Amino acid sequence: MRVIILGATSGIAEATARLYAKEGADLLLVGRQAERLAAIATDLKARGAISTQVAVTDLAATTDARQELAGFIERLGGVDHVLIAYGILGDQDQAWADPAEAARILTVNFNSAAAWILAIADRLERKGRGSLVVLGSVAGDRGRRANFVYGAAKAGLATLVEGVAHRFAGKGPRIVVVKPGPTVTAMTAGMVRKGPLWASAEQVALVVRRAADRGGPVAYAPWFWRYIMLIIRFLPAPIFNRLEI
Numbered sequence: 001m002r003v004i005i006l007g008a009t010s011g012i013a014e015a016t017a018r019l020y021a022k023e024g025a026d027l028l029l030v031g032r033q034a035e036r037l038a039a040i041a042t043d044l045k046a047r048g049a050i051s052t053q054v055a056v057t058d059l060a061a062t063t064d065a066r067q068e069l070a071g072f073i074e075r076l077g078g079v080d081h082v083l084i085a086y087g088i089l090g091d092q093d094q095a096w097a098d099p100a101e102a103a104r105i106l107t108v109n110f111n112s113a114a115a116w117i118l119a120i121a122d123r124l125e126r127k128g129r130g131s132l133v134v135l136g137s138v139a140g141d142r143g144r145r146a147n148f149v150y151g152a153a154k155a156g157l158a159t160l161v162e163g164v165a166h167r168f169a170g171k172g173p174r175i176v177v178v179k180p181g182p183t184v185t186a187m188t189a190g191m192v193r194k195g196p197l198w199a200s201a202e203q204v205a206l207v208v209r210r211a212a213d214r215g216g217p218v219a220y221a222p223w224f225w226r227y228i229m230l231i232i233r234f235l236p237a238p239i240f241n242r243l244e245i
Contacts, residue, residue, distance in 0.1 A: 001025045002076045006059055006116060007086025009036045011185030012135060015205035016083060021049035028076045030055045031086070059086055060112040065119040073123070081212045082120050084113055084134045088150075089187050095149045102149050109153035114160055117175075121164045124173035131212045134161050136177040138220070141229040144245055154179075158218065165217035176216030180204045181225045197228075 003020050005013050008029035017027060021044040029037050029044075034056045041052035053075060062068055073079045090105035117134060124130040139147050140154030161177040168175060182188060182198050199222050207221035220226040232240070 001080045002078050003081045004028045004030065004072050004076060004079050005083045005085060006030045007084065008040060009033050010085045011201035012180065012183065012204050012208065013083060013085035014040055015201040016208045017044055018047055019205055019209045021047040024048055024050050026051045026076060028053045028055060028072055030057060030059065030072065032056065032058050059116065060108040062112065062115070065115040069119045069123060079130060081131045083208065084116055087113070087135065090150055092147050092149060105149045106153050109150060110156045113157055117160055117164065121175060125168065125171065128172045130173050132175045133208055133211050134175070134177045136179045138179050138181050138225050138229050140179065142233050162217050174216065176211040176219055178208050178211050178219045178221050179225065180221040
């Protein structure tokens with residue numbers, strides 16, 4: 001199995017890559033941090049990956065995702081699964097006051113990711129097979145005062161993925177957006193990470209890996225977030241507005 005991981009230095013991506021390594025996959029790891037990518041690649045090889053390659057690039061700054069994707073696929077000799085796992089949380093308060101910060105959050109989390117999704121989806125459709133998993137967030141299910149710029153970007157991604165999944169229906173390729181709840185990764189390092197709703201990167205990775213093979217087009221990680229967000233989405237505004245969430 002040939003797997004491309006965009007944003008391979010994220011905690012969830014690394015945990016997912018370990019699952020692929022155990023299956024003896026050929027992996028291409030893409031990200032900005034050369035030393036970190038090299039260290040992850042070495043670890044994955046030791047864990048059973050048949051081959052590990054790295055590509056150092058700023059995915060959010062790519063101007064031609066289709067051309068760059070073609071280069072990745074050529075290096076790997078084809079592709080079966082792709083995972084898009086990069087993103088930033090950003091600073092909500094700063095985004096409220098500074099249009100540049102809001103634009104940065106939206107550009108990284110939606111504009112650039114959407115370009116990669118469309119490039120990969122087109123490739124999979126022409127091939128007639130293959131799987132694309134995109135990391136979204138429960139933050140995209142309903143706007144909250146704590147992170148609505150980040151949440152808006154993730155909501156857009158989820159809609160895009162659902163639309164592509166509709167286009168793929170009955171054709172062979174598949175696409176899934178995985179929506180994690182709060183997860184213990186570097187992205188949440190500044191938060192108080194306690195309580196039963198927090199998941200580990202490894203727990204989320206299991207959902208991501210499974211989503212590449214079945215289910216979708218939306219998967220929650222862990223599963224109970226599907227029901228939590230169902231309640232939150234349908235809470236009447238007068239009640240929702242009183243909640244500090």
